[in-house]
Amino acid sequence: MSIAAAVEVKGWCPGVLQPMQSGDGLIARVRPRGGAIGLTEAKALAEAAERFGNGHIDLTRRANLQLRGLSEASLKELQDAVSTLGLLDRDARTEAVRNIMVAPLAGIDPGEALDVRPLARALEKGLAEDVALHDLPSKFGFLVDGGGGISIAGERADVALRAVGKRIALGLDTRSGTEWIGWAAPETAVKAALAAARAFLGVRREQRRLRDVDDQDLARLRSALAPMLHAMEDDMPIASHRPLGVLSFGANRFAVGVAASFGRFEAHQLWNFATMSEEAGAADIRLSPWRSLYVEARDITSARQLVDVARDTGLIVDAEDPILRIDACPGAPACRSSSVDTRHDARLLATLKFKGNVHVSGCTKGCARSAPADLVLVGEHGRYKVIRNGTANDTPERTIAAEEAGALFDV
Ligand code: SF4
Secondary structure (H helix, E strand, O other), X not given: OOHHHHHHOOOOOOOOOOOEEEOOEEEEEEOOEOOEEEHHHHHHHHHHHHHHOOOEEEEOOXXXXXEEEEOHHHHHHHHHHHHHOOOOOOOHHHHHHOOEEEOOOOOOOOOOOOOOXXXXXXXXXXXXXXXXXXXXXXXOOEEEEOXXXXXXXXXXXXXXXXXXXXXXXXXXXXXXXXXXXXXXXXXXXXXXXXXXXXXXXXXXXXXXXXHHOOHHHHHHHXXXXXXXXXXXXXXXXXXXXXXOEEEEOOOOOEEEEEEOHHHEEEHHXXXXXXXXHHHOOOOEEEEOOOOEEEEEEOOHHHHHHHHHHHXXXXXEOOOOOHHHHEEEOOOOOOOOOOOOOHHHHHHHHHOOXXXXXXXXXXXXOOOOOOOOEEEEEEEEOOEEEEXXXXXXXXXXXXXXXXXHHHHXXXX
């Protein structure tokens, strides 16, 4: 497929083989394998972002790295570089279907019931090998969670696998959230996850997500999977814990978590973080869907040193930083659909006192956040539509100028 044809595909998540056009050039999304990127690979990607793009690297809500500002000429060079790193898939369809989030502390947090990285790899392999599954809509995704304290099981994914003891629970995304429909041994659970995706293809008409199928079709899916699963015996409480800075798990295990405003890392920040993580004893960098990176550290001293260096390079190491409660898409001038500089305005809002969370979106597409936010500002003709307790697509109560946004917090 030519680049011109590739960038015209609507509703497609950009890959390295199939980029997406944006206001600042082509966007290429690099999907990690098993939720992690090796330190050498992270440094090479940072260098590639600088050399072939504009140096901006976004950590997406699906825990991928997105390089921006590429040209048609530099894209081929990026593809060659990503191929050398072993991160390139054999074709765009195989790349698009490899849509798997993995718990960022898998194999590091001793509190996890199981190291789920082999499950994630088996799922990746199954998706790559079953060509029929390459018809899945590009937004259809999976998550694999180890059952630890820093869990991704509360995130929305069409099919979820979560360790509960040595068993794996399987969840389906429905209109009311994840429905945990049964459990199986790890190997069977991977087969069941792939079977769920096949069953979705069997019942879907225009739907792009599992949550959009009707109750009758959802019942058909449950029945198709029932022979592979045992009934759930208990409810499964899911904690939402997203710490940053130094993380201590006991048993002499430590990790470090860092974030960047709106998930935007600059190439030099990623390169420095990977370099210093190596010195701290890390083997790789883990990506989370809440736009933070995690690495293991060999001891508390190394962890503290890494946090200090990360802070010095402008990364966020405090989970209470108010900017983490604001989601903002790139907006203008990076995105042609926006008439407002969302991130500039969001940074001004972050200096004010506010409660809850805020979503600043360049348009009604709401790329930065699909879940409702307490306050949503949606750009239109250089002003913002105001929505409370909703999404970027909901009905606004009024329209305001950007400089009036601060007053909304006093209401
Ligand atoms: S929400 Fe709209 S303006 Fe923002 S990045 Fe998406 S398409 Fe562009």
